[in-house]
Amino acid sequence: MVTLASKEAREVKKATRAAFGKTLIELASEGIPVVGVDADLSSSTTLAAFASSSPENAKRFFNCGIAEQNMIGVASGLALTGNVAFTGSFAVFGTGRVYDQIRNTVCYSNLNVKITPTHAGISVGPDGGSHQMLEDIALMRVLPGMRVLVPADYAAARSAIRLAALTPGPIYVRMGRANVPCVYEDGVDLEIGKAYKIREGGDVTIVACGVEIREALLAADALAEEGIEAEVIDAFSVKPLDSETILTSAAKTGCVVTAEEHELIGGLGSAVCELLATDQPCICECVGVRDRFGKSGNFEELLGYFGLDWKAIVEAVKKALARKGLC
């Protein structure tokens, strides 16, 4: 069982990316042979904090300049010499631009390389559609052998980086730029392949990941005021997906709503629908971005604009309940 953050702690907002460099420092001090490889975005990814933490860690950081393809190759070579290699850059470049390098070198060779870019989704806000990566979960999920972790908050991100360091083979950790409220207690240990029930309810199951956990919890609060009890599940491990936790909840509530800061095609919603359709057919509504690119704006505005905020989840829940015949 994981412990959730206290009410006071929930008020504290931190970005998931802030856990990246700090956790690498922690791992290095424990003797884990981590290395960081970035492509000119190390202050944004926080790998710079790792590099500047000690002369030894400075030697364990490699800046490739604006050359992401080489970043993946260099990380692969470092992994081949016994290191746990973490890559940087923004998610749009660190997964999409280097998809072939990740596929053919990292995954096909099954190397101990961690794909850990930051600024995923619309959290990069004003930079606009060119920088808002909404297809990364789909791209990484489809790769044979790749595990996909989407931390909801700082503590989950720290846990994801630790898991990535301690679990051999390719792992993608999706981190964002936006400050998000704490969900879990500091120091929480999450697991690959696990989803976490963070709110109990019997009427509908909301399966969310990343920043959508905050929206899902707000939606659950709003629904409770109308007498609708939502169960909220954090699909921290999008691949492998925790089918048991999701199916158990779906069996109880009879309808599911997914929520992700990502394109609907190929993301968490797709993964949950694939699971439900093949194992336990059930009503399912999906909240996410619908076949389009991002747009400039601030993060909070964009959540509303793209229909990713708690209101959109409430609407989707009502639609699902209507289909279930209860509303």
Next chain:
Amino acid sequence: MERSDLEIIANDIRIQIIRMLTEAGSGHPGGSLSCTDILTALYFGGVLDYDAADPDRADRDRFILSKGHAAPALYAVLAKAGYFPEEDLMGLRKLGSSLQGHPDSNRVPGVEVSTGSLGQGLSIASGICAGLRLAGLTSNVFVLLGDGECQEGQVWEAAMFAAHQKLDNLVAIVDHNGLQIDGDIRLVCNPEDFDEKFKAFGWDVLSVDGHNIDELVRVLNQAKNQKAGKPIAIIADTVKGKGVSFMENQASWHGKAPDAEQGAQALAELGAERA
């Protein structure tokens, strides 16, 4: 003229390449035959420090075949070096064989990393060099690139990185046979001049006749022993399809296997005792 021991080995490798490709019915003879003498010099000329009985020894030298389509040449060399039985070679490209069309490091001992998607080997080799340095090891890393492969932008990203990191344990060999699938590299999209390009990126550059094995051994050893804070590129002038008259300098033999008759003719030219 009497053949040297290394020339005899190279010829044996060529014979195996033709046998494997004829049996497989598909694959890449041109670029396999062009790099055969280079691989022979590396593995059997005392250049590469390796141990087939202990392929993961931490302080071994590494060889990365960035031009992964020359897999038949690498497989024939690795088998001869003792990494796996030579009988396995005839399984090339067949279901159930470990010898995939392009090298798979999870299946074949001696293959350091899977390649096949071009342009990635130099980056990987650079990362290995950096990792060896971190570990305090003085091993060397050799990587073989195709000349057409050097059209890939990632090659030059890696070239910049390797020079910036002063990786003088890195030796890149360009198999300069002048041809790619669509024809003459200079006509398809000219990647020349390799010598000037690598120098401009901060590398030291050596040139060699890529079919003179004694010279190859000498130049490879020179590159291996030169520690001047710079990576070294060796531009090896080669002939695509070298050793088989009808394949030489023919882009059409880049990715086409000989049929039975062509295979027999090639083997006869190479002096194989049997087809």
